[in-house]
Amino acid sequence: MRHDFALERKLIAMDLGHPHDADPGPDPLDWAALEARAAPEPDRVQGATNAQARLRLFGQPEDAVRVTLYRDHHAWCPYCQKVWLWLEERRIPYRVRKVTMNCYGNKEDWYRRLVPSGMLPALELDGELITESDQILGALEAAFGPLHRGMDDPQVLPLRRLERTLFRAWCQWLCRPGLGERGEQVAAGTFERIATAVEDALEVTPGPFFLEELSTADLVFVPYLERMNASLAYYKGYLLRHRHPAIGRWFAALEQRPTYLGCQSDFHTHAHDLPPQMGGCHASGSEHQRALAAQIDRGPWPITAPDGADPETSQNKPADAAEVALARVLRHRAALLERYGQGSGAFDTALRCALTHLIQGDSCPPPGGTAADLRSLAQRISVPRDMPLHGARRLRRALDHTAALDPLDPSAPAFPLTQNHRYDQDPRPFLLAEQAQPA
Numbered sequence: 210m211r212h213d214f215a216l217e218r219k220l221i222a223m224d225l226g227h228p229h230d231a232d233p234g235p236d237p238l239d240w241a242a243l244e245a246r247a248a249p250e251p252d253r254v255q256g257a258t259n260a261q262a263r264l265r266l267f268g269q270p271e272d273a274v275r276v277t278l279y280r281d282h283h284a285w286c287p288y289c290q291k292v293w294l295w296l297e298e299r300r301i302p303y304r305v306r307k308v309t310m311n312c313y314g315n316k317e318d319w320y321r322r323l324v325p326s327g328m329l330p331a332l333e334l335d336g337e338l339i340t341e342s343d344q345i346l347g348a349l350e351a352a353f354g355p356l357h358r359g360m361d362d363p364q365v366l367p368l369r370r371l372e373r374t375l376f377r378a379w380c381q382w383l384c385r386p387g388l389g390e391r392g393e394q395v396a397a398g399t400f401e402r403i404a405t406a407v408e409d410a411l412e413v414t415p416g417p418f419f420l421e422e423l424s425t426a427d428l429v430f431v432p433y434l435e436r437m438n439a440s441l442a443y444y445k446g447y448l449l450r451h452r453h454p455a456i457g458r459w460f461a462a463l464e465q466r467p468t469y470l471g472c473q474s475d476f477h478t479h480a481h482d483l484p485p486q487m488g489g490c491h492a493s494g495s496e497h498q499r500a501l502a503a504q505i506d507r508g509p510w511p512i513t514a515p516d517g518a519d520p521e522t523s524q525n526k527p528a529d530a531a532e533v534a535l536a537r538v539l540r541h542r543a544a545l546l547e548r549y550g551q552g553s554g555a556f557d558t559a560l561r562c563a564l565t566h567l568i569q570g571d572s573c574p575p576p577g578g579t580a581a582d583l584r585s586l587a588q589r590i591s592v593p594r595d596m597p598l599h600g601a602r603r604l605r606r607a608l609d610h611t612a613a614l615d616p617l618d619p620s621a622p623a624f625p626l627t628q629n630h631r632y633d634q635d636p637r638p639f640l641l642a643e644q645a646q647p648a
């Protein structure tokens with residue numbers, strides 16, 4: 210017999226004994242009504258940069274493709290992001306083959322046969338396989354010409370070295386356990402000094418980028434400045450963009466480009482994906498840091514820097530952020546229902562309650578006992594793998610809001626995120642639906 214969740218919602222509300230609780234709130238939209246409200250599928254092949262595409266053509270015919278990029282399913286690998294962004298900026302047609310990173314699940318056998326170390330990225334250019342992101346960029350430059358200035362340009366080389374120096378200072382601060390108060394100060398001071406040198410380098414030219422226009426030098430800095438910005442906010446309470454305005458302007462200029470917006474992650478994703486990759490990230494434990502980390506985890510968003518700016522993005526929320534988030538959930542509805550509700554009707558209703566709130570603002574209490582699953586899903590939305598930053602904010606908020614209306618256990622916490630692996634993010638259950646889309 211089919212379980213009547215609407216009736217159960219009424220009975221639970223009456224059981225709670227408060228007169229207003231007898232009204233369980235509006236019923237959630239059904240799946241068909243939700244489908245009707247979702248954003249249409251964008252053109253992933255010819256349209257804006259996106260993490261889901263498996264072919265990118267930039268207006269050229271498919272037989273013009275000379276490049277295959279092997280990168281991670283999670284659209285998270287920093288060295289892949291550098292190459293990905295280069296191909297997008299230079300509008301070079303390419304195919305994408307996605308591979309699982311070790312901390313998310315098992316590496317595909319076909320990839321191990323191709324690249325025995327299993328390391329990403331790799332790239333095939335005219336049938337020749339190249340590994341190591343810097344070698345890959347060198348080969349792409351030789352074949353297609355540089356992005357303004359190339360990897361070995363005398364203006365780019367010192368900037369590449371500066372990026373590695375900043376990277377090491379970041380690792381010394383973020384990844385060393387037990388620094389203590391004095392050690393935190395020293396590591397922060399070293400990082401700050403090198404970040405100031407990065408600002409000085411940015412201010413050599415009048416524009417926001419390192420050289421006269423966007424170049425390879427900027428792309429070399431993108432992956433780790435993005436990860437520094439997120440992780441230092443979460444683990445150290447340090448707002449990089451605010452503390453270093455020239456770096457803030459550099460990010461804001463990148464955020465004018467659809468190429469960067471399509472591959473940009475967010476604070477929450479990086480904060481929880483970095484620990485297994487880096488072998489641990491260590492919080493300073495200050496009151497300010499803990500408050501900021503709590504806000505990155507549970508909102509409200511946007512976070513505001515002391516100057517009132519959003520330290521995560523300079524971009525306002527697009528008008529269709531909720532509809533885009535809805536479309537992405539609908540694509541993976543079957544896998545999500547299986548994973549979070551073990552196929553139970555209760556989670557089906559709970560998810561529709563959250564999506565109803567997302568799309569039309571109604572507060573729709575979910576079946577009792579679903580709050581933990583709703584919060585667990587909110588904690589596992591990955592940007593840009595699943596959806597862009599603003600859509601993720603809206604969806605996390607809708608899931609958390611709905612969880613808090615659970616009539617049985619409104620404060621049930623999410624299942625904790627693991628620190629040394631993220632097997633909870635194994636891509637396999639989601640692959641079929643992702644591949645069902647065109648190209």
Ligand SMILES: N[C@@H](CCC(=O)N[C@@H](CS)C(=O)NCC(=O)O)C(=O)O
Pocket residue numbers: 286287288309310311312316327328329330340341342343
């Ligand atoms: N020096 C290499 C570093 C590449 C690298 O560290 N890749 C990591 C991902 S960010 C990797 O593939 N690790 C194995 C795994 O996670 O499966 C490059 O620049 O390409």
